[in-house]
Amino acid sequence: MNPILISILLMAAVTFLTRWLPFAAFRPGQPIPKTIAYLGQVLPMAMMAMLVVYGLRTASWLGPYHGTPELLALALTGFIHHWKQNSLMSIGCGTLFYMFLVQQIFR
Amino acid sequence: MDQTKKEALGASLAVFPGYLVVGIAFGLLAQQHQISWGWAVLMSVVVYAGSMQFVGISLIAQAASPLQVIFMTLAVNLRHLFYGFSFLQEFGERGLRRLYLIFGLTDETYGLLCQKKLEKRAAPQRLYFWITLLDQLWWIWGTLIGAAVGSVIPFDTTGIDFAMTALFFVTCLDQLKSANTPIPTGIGLISAVAALVFFGADGMILPALVMIAAGLLGVRRTLQRRGLIQ
Numbered sequence: 001m002n003p004i005l006i007s008i009l010l011m012a013a014v015t016f017l018t019r020w021l022p023f024a025a026f027r028p029g030q031p032i033p034k035t036i037a038y039l040g041q042v043l044p045m046a047m048m049a050m051l052v053v054y055g056l057r058t059a060s061w062l063g064p065y066h067g068t069p070e071l072l073a074l075a076l077t078g079f080i081h082h083w084k085q086n087s088l089m090s091i092g093c094g095t096l097f098y099m100f101l102v103q104q105i106f107r
Numbered sequence: 108m109d110q111t112k113k114e115a116l117g118a119s120l121a122v123f124p125g126y127l128v129v130g131i132a133f134g135l136l137a138q139q140h141q142i143s144w145g146w147a148v149l150m151s152v153v154v155y156a157g158s159m160q161f162v163g164i165s166l167i168a169q170a171a172s173p174l175q176v177i178f179m180t181l182a183v184n185l186r187h188l189f190y191g192f193s194f195l196q197e198f199g200e201r202g203l204r205r206l207y208l209i210f211g212l213t214d215e216t217y218g219l220l221c222q223k224k225l226e227k228r229a230a231p232q233r234l235y236f237w238i239t240l241l242d243q244l245w246w247i248w249g250t251l252i253g254a255a256v257g258s259v260i261p262f263d264t265t266g267i268d269f270a271m272t273a274l275f276f277v278t279c280l281d282q283l284k285s286a287n288t289p290i291p292t293g294i295g296l297i298s299a300v301a302a303l304v305f306f307g308a309d310g311m312i313l314p315a316l317v318m319i320a321a322g323l324l325g326v327r328r329t330l331q332r333r334g335l336i337q
Contacts, residue, residue, distance in 0.1 A: 051218070095269045
């Protein structure tokens with residue numbers, strides 16, 4: 001078999017495995033242990049905060065601007081979201097603002 | 108188009124620009140490494156994991172061994188182990204739709220579904236399915252464009268990947284608004300920042316997950332005693 005195809009299929013299988021394991025461990029209808037139910041309740045919040053940091057992990061925190069464009073864009077995103085309650089608008093404005101900042105100001 | 112599909116389309120528009128552009132970037136990268144567009148598209152169809160596919164291109168380019176591929180995929184995608192716990196009930200009991208929902212649980216789709224989960228609807232599987240499917244279509248579409256004509260994009264797209272972070276951030280804000288306590292969010296934030304500072308951008312995931320799990324289990328009794336969670 002083609003080595004590229006083997007690599008791709010392995011990546012696909014392992015990726016699916018990481019997404020499927022929680023579902024395999026707890027069949028639907030079966031009572032979920034209290035600890036797992038608790039984690040299901042609070043994990044989305046913790047994971048989402050982690051993903052924000054993960055998304056900014058390659059920003060140049062120790063560079064000349066210390067992540068200023070990232071923090072400014074996040075602030076604007078948060079402000080518009082608080083003001084308009086429209087996810088698409090907040091994400092769109094925040095992203096355009098960030099693109100402007102890194103392309104024109106913080107180069 | 109019925110109401111559910113309309114709603115799914117509206118929701119998945121949040122990841123549309125990001126997936127399209129990052130998909131294009133992925134297609135471009137494959138092209139640069141002389142990996143044919145067919146392989147790139149196949150990866151977006153069967154692997155469907157943003158950062159893993161980028162790593163995958165370099166693995167393929169350097170002809171990594173199967174064992175290397177397996178361990179690298181595990182390390183990069185380990186965070187997905189934590190996503191399913193949020194949707195154990197919501198994805199339904201069985202069937203192909205459930206399998207596809209599990210297959211398509213990327214970071215961004217997870218973010219969107221977490222947002223929809225806040226609405227607490229009765230049978231969300233159909234809506235979830237269409238959101239997941241549309242997200243993957245944007246991703247495949249981007250891959251195709253990038254692999255085929257990526258070198259002639261007329262404008263500077265630097266910074267457009269911020270859309271992903273903005274989606275996570277907005278979801279964070281919505282969760283905070285509907286929750287009784289900011290403590291889980293705080294634990295995630297502190298763990299991730301600490302992991303980034305001490306382990307760097309490439310090694311932050313695993314330590315962050317460990318700290319998050321430990322932190323959340325640590326505050327469980329306090330949260331329950333104060334009635335902040337059920």
